Amino acid sequence: MTQVGVIMGSDSDWPVMKAATEALAEFDVPFEVSVVSAHRTPQRMLDYATTAASRGLRVIIAGAGGAAHLPGMVASATVLPVIGVPVPLKYLDGMDSLLSIVQMPAGVPVATVSVGGARNAGLLAVRMLASGDPALQERMARFQAELEQLVLDKDAALQKSL
Amino acid sequence: MTQVGVIMGSDSDWPVMKAATEALAEFDVPFEVSVVSAHRTPQRMLDYATTAASRGLRVIIAGAGGAAHLPGMVASATVLPVIGVPVPLKYLDGMDSLLSIVQMPAGVPVATVSVGGARNAGLLAVRMLASGDPALQERMARFQAELEQLVLDKDAALQKSL
Amino acid sequence: MTQVGVIMGSDSDWPVMKAATEALAEFDVPFEVSVVSAHRTPQRMLDYATTAASRGLRVIIAGAGGAAHLPGMVASATVLPVIGVPVPLKYLDGMDSLLSIVQMPAGVPVATVSVGGARNAGLLAVRMLASGDPALQERMARFQAELEQLVLDKDAALQKSL
Amino acid sequence: MTQVGVIMGSDSDWPVMKAATEALAEFDVPFEVSVVSAHRTPQRMLDYATTAASRGLRVIIAGAGGAAHLPGMVASATVLPVIGVPVPLKYLDGMDSLLSIVQMPAGVPVATVSVGGARNAGLLAVRMLASGDPALQERMARFQAELEQLVLDKDAALQKSL
Amino acid sequence: MTQVGVIMGSDSDWPVMKAATEALAEFDVPFEVSVVSAHRTPQRMLDYATTAASRGLRVIIAGAGGAAHLPGMVASATVLPVIGVPVPLKYLDGMDSLLSIVQMPAGVPVATVSVGGARNAGLLAVRMLASGDPALQERMARFQAELEQLVLDKDAALQKSL
């Protein structure tokens, strides 16, 4: 059953956002992907948000750039945790995207990750799901051990190259 | 008949936003005021936007702070021109509000004024209405002449005080 | 009859600003284009502004970069609504252009759009004109419906590509 | 059983961070509070993080200011989702805190909320827990309905005051 | 004969700008003060600028805040050197004023001083006048020697207080 909904305002966000889905796939978390625009399909976006929980989704990942309203608007119309990915646009290096997503008013949180940090959005969704799932938690622990090993390998390679 | 809708996400924005209504009142432009929150009443906000034109409104002024989504979301669901007022919050001096409002994607413009610039939002609405109304345009011309006179008076007062 | 004046400080702004004229053309709104520099032709700029309304213009779109004074100066000498487009220059990603345009003092508003957002400037002008023109308002509604359909098409294409 | 650990680098962060615990208390989510400093008790911080999951915690909320390393360091040593609260210090309005928390490298996400947004950190933790708990999800839905009602009440009060 | 024109957009800038006149007075440089607004008296501003040189002025000091167009516009209509003082307003700490003044396009320079740096604007005007006036240059040298002595005195006082 689909557990994570990955949405973005435009297919031009997909090159950034697909990293979220790759992370989910590494942990065998079933997900769906949709283009849902806060500004071009506002009612469809609200409908997506209001029905997400009842459709069985457990986490929503939303990416947007500039005046990035998608994550916050979706969070306003669902009880699910929403993860926001600030997509950097041509100017301002994603600082506008970041502030538009993270500075939500009291009452409606968005779990914001770094500028362009879609992979971490996927991993954060896994951590949320793993929070009540020992087996998935175990996989996250293994993933972290592999990250550690990767650093040790890089260290060894660097030592050798000097 | 009400011509301008002035909306804000919270009554805490009213001390900033009332300056917009004062400007409208100076030009005898009929307006309405509502608290409409993008994040706390998302569906009501969309309904406000989608019915605004048919109710006879001709311009919407929307003020919001932080991750300020109200102006852009309203603009996405109406054909009316929407004026956005970045309301400064406790931190960041309104820079987050400004970027969240002005950096709208192609297709859905918001006419953004300065941080805390609600009075100018009112005056901009008057200019929009005056664009097809010679009498109102004439009043705007008189208003500008008064501004000019005010500067001359201040200049004279400063000269005298030296 | 020409309804919108599109001006810019230099022909080097044209690659950005032509998107405003394209948006106007899509809605069959007659426009004129001029190079008018606040800093190199100050008197000519003031003359342009002071005669704009009497020449029949109803909206002015002004693009400028850096210490971008054109939109605000034109707004100071006309009763028409003025839309400002922050043109990004080589450094600072247009943040200087944005602040120089949007932070106008009380009395003289400029309707500011996003950095490089000339297309939205054109669409905002259309919304202003449509505010008193049901037929144009209807076209804007169709335009928004097409935007919505475009998102649905992109969504379908993305689904298929997965 | 304690489900959420709320930690902060110094007791001077408590005036900001207690809002997180208030939100948790409103939803009857059991929590613990600790002062754990990344820079003054680094080993104790790591030990807190590495044992958090086995002690039964399901979410960690970490607040920090300036070079705010606590949320990211804790996230590096636990499989639990970690929520970061950028605490504003005397200078820079929390922009340093925000960037130090949100800009985590790929592999180790921190769910960042707004500058000073501890209440939202608490609500985000509730959403995460509710994601697998229909009863808690129902309470969140009621909470959102109350937020909506609050806006309607404020709107009515504002209307009356005009 | 008046050598320096000190202008500002509003009498609210006077508390900042009077420091410029105090510096001029210390060097017995004759000056005049005027309120001249780029946005509220645009034609008067241009007239001020175009006649300044023929009236005998040798330097213009212009202070403005926010979208600070006065220094640049005056510079565009005179051959005199123009010194710009970024006046800080309520928000953004004068960063908008600074960028609006300093980022002038090639062809029309403004000699910009620090945010709120009106005293230095006065001293810079003195240096410009002194550049062709050995007696005034000598006074500037004495002024700098006094600054140096002031530091020595402060150093001695600090040593004594320890």
Next chain:
Amino acid sequence: MTQVGVIMGSDSDWPVMKAATEALAEFDVPFEVSVVSAHRTPQRMLDYATTAASRGLRVIIAGAGGAAHLPGMVASATVLPVIGVPVPLKYLDGMDSLLSIVQMPAGVPVATVSVGGARNAGLLAVRMLASGDPALQERMARFQAELEQLVLDKDAALQKSL
């Protein structure tokens, strides 16, 4: 006789700074060029500054990037007006250079131009010299008339191209 000293901290600044010398050459103002580093030749820099006036220089133009100390340090050891050019480096788009140059303490002004604005530095030096030289002032007036004509020509060309 050499009237303007153009200095820079490194020959890597020359591609930016030569525009200052080109502007001076257009007005037949004699100048000298030197590499003088605040950080690598501090004593030589001070000596340059302290002897500049007695050698007959009337204006100094100093370009520097990053922690750009050259303009301010030279200004501290001469009575001449010093023009600072913020040279943009690889990161931060010259914002560090701008603030390091413009934010001088009371007593020691630097006439700062835009990021990379060396041409304007040259033109500003010409304006300073012209302030006491009617013939040079006349040439500056012609230069400005040519700038105006250039805009008219560009306007005509743009009109034709539409």
Next chain:
Amino acid sequence: MTQVGVIMGSDSDWPVMKAATEALAEFDVPFEVSVVSAHRTPQRMLDYATTAASRGLRVIIAGAGGAAHLPGMVASATVLPVIGVPVPLKYLDGMDSLLSIVQMPAGVPVATVSVGGARNAGLLAVRMLASGDPALQERMARFQAELEQLVLDKDAALQKSL
């Protein structure tokens, strides 16, 4: 024998800078304090720097604000390690001070601490001296243990207060 020179551009920096001397005193490191201004006593500053090592100083701590040139200029004329403290001024929250100090060109480093971080400047000087002094290193270790204990005490106090 005096080991650390603590200097600042003005006695107005002393309220910030004295925290550096307090930290030195806690470790019984002998120090001297001087007001030495880069901009008002440039030659005296260079002389201070060039003689510092031969006078027996081993570290220099320099605080400055705005266009903060003191740390970098002193570093350019001594072989000693120089620690820079960005002193925040009235505007810009010390961001100008920070960039003016930290962004030094290759060849001349300044060890920069946080905005207003004079206490850490003192502690950094102690670490530098301790690097070759086991007894002082031992004291630093005890100091860090006390910091740790302080956190534990605060934690206990917070627990009790809940």
Next chain:
Amino acid sequence: MTQVGVIMGSDSDWPVMKAATEALAEFDVPFEVSVVSAHRTPQRMLDYATTAASRGLRVIIAGAGGAAHLPGMVASATVLPVIGVPVPLKYLDGMDSLLSIVQMPAGVPVATVSVGGARNAGLLAVRMLASGDPALQERMARFQAELEQLVLDKDAALQKSL
């Protein structure tokens, strides 16, 4: 015996960080290089820091980007002076790295150099070591004299090329 430990969070930082080792090599200071990640090998990082002094290291240079926690965390667990190098990542030009490193809380300083300033980190380490080593101090003095000569050579070359 190894005196300086150069560490970085990832081998992708090596192209920036190797400049630190080149500077150390020019002064014949023995160093070691390791990949040590705050976020992927947190315990290993703490162990590195806690044993550094007893292994004979005298200075640690740590480079990191984004939410750059490595320098500060290492500083928290060692008595050695730690030099932090803000490594610029794909977005934000290293501003996030700089603030994450420099804004350390009182008690735990990091000697921060410029964005990408690894060469200066190496030179700063040399200055620290030279502080108690007259021979090394002498070499630093020669190095500075060579820098000075380099400027003189560049000046001569520029003069010739004009």
